[in-house]
Amino acid sequence: MVSNDSEVAGARPVIGLPTYVEQARFNAWDLPCAVLPHAYVEMVAAAGGIPVLLPPAGVARPELVRRLDGLVLTGGADVDPARYGGPAAGIPGYTRPDRDESEFGLFDLARAAGMPILAVCRGLQLANVALGGTLIPHLPDVVGHEEHSGVEGGFTATRVLTIAGSRVARLAGPEVKVNCHHHQAVDRLAEGLTATAYAADGTIEAVEATDGSFLVGVQWHPEADATDRGLVRALAEAADTYRRERDS
Secondary structure: OOOHHHHHHOOEEEEEEOEEEEEEEEEOEEEEEOOHHHHHHHHHOOOOOOHHHEEOEEEHHHHHHOOOOOEEEEOOOEOOOHHHHOOOOOOOEEEOOOHHHHHHHHHHHHHHHHHOOEEEEEEHHHHHHHHHOOOOOOHHHHHHOOOOOOOOOOOOEEEHHHHHOOOOHHHOOEEEEEEEEEOEEEEEOOOOEEEEEOOOOOOEEEEEEEOOOOEEEEOOOHHHHHOHHHHHHHOOOOOOOOHHHHHH
């Protein structure tokens, strides 16, 4: 049903957040759970969105996407290298086929609908692969250091330079110190994306769609820094516009 003005007044956009399935311990329990760092939830809520957690539950369906106004592709496990013709073995890290199955479909449906998307870390890598790009399986083998990899259970502060005139530059500034924790990165950039931020060693740290749609990917973690929220606020604003236009 099409919403009228009174129904949408004061409404907040619904932002989807894919979750992980991992073994988790709490109280007397130790069992597989759908989890996500709560910082993502706080980040979306502070930006004016309603965060909704999306567990991997098979192939994403159109009726799910119709209930969302925006999407944050969250960080986490490596994308299966088989999806971009990468090496089948010997990669430090881990994969989660259930997330790949769910999130590649979710990304495709969201893009087809014109939904605003912010892709974080793994999310950037997934978006690049989904659009036909490839990844560097283990970045230290290429750049000769592990400064992007962070520490166990933490992040590394990385200086990133953005490209003048890009959406990322307008929202984050010409230079930004960000929180990184990744051992993979973009190799061949997908058609339809442009690189809009780089680390000093040449690693691509942000991308965005060339067609002007709100598809922004960052290799860093904005949820880990309460001062790094311009991109998320912009996503929430774009999601609100998307909702209003869709429902008008």
